[in-house]
Amino acid sequence: MLNKVFLMGRLTRDPEIRFLPSGVQVTSFSIAVNRAYRTKDSSEWKEETYFFDIETFGGLAERLGKQLNKGILILVEGQLRQDRWETPSGERRTKIKVVADKVNVIPTKAGDKTVREDKEEDLDLDLSTGTEDFTSDDDIPF
DSSP states (O other), rough: OOEEEEEEEEEESSSSEOOOTTTTTTEEEEEEEEEEESSSSSEEEEEEEEEEEEEEEEHHHHHHHOOTTTEEEEEEEEEEEEEEOOTTSSOOEEEEEEEEEEEEEOSSTTTTSOOOTTTTSEEEEOOOOSSSOOOOOOOOOO
């Protein structure tokens, strides 16, 4: 089965950093993605905004936690994951999120201050080689 997602949007908030019991870092953030379309009845253009929760693990999470902040434009490549849980009152809940495999910062116009300036590292965060294996959910506390 194929489960692949590509999204380009802007961070809606600064990344949140937490650690699993094993010590693996998890960085979470949300992005806003716009969709422009033309209505059938007229040639009027409308725009919708969708919000997606993104989660990263390990080395990618460490880099993103240091380098990203609200407003930066990024390209995310990853897969959809569904969390399922039951509330204390017995209600079943689910949530869909994107677990990122790669994240690239998209350069914008000169003078854009969305990337943290205290880092001099290359902001191309493609970690397709040498990444950790996250096929097991043993460290995830839910």
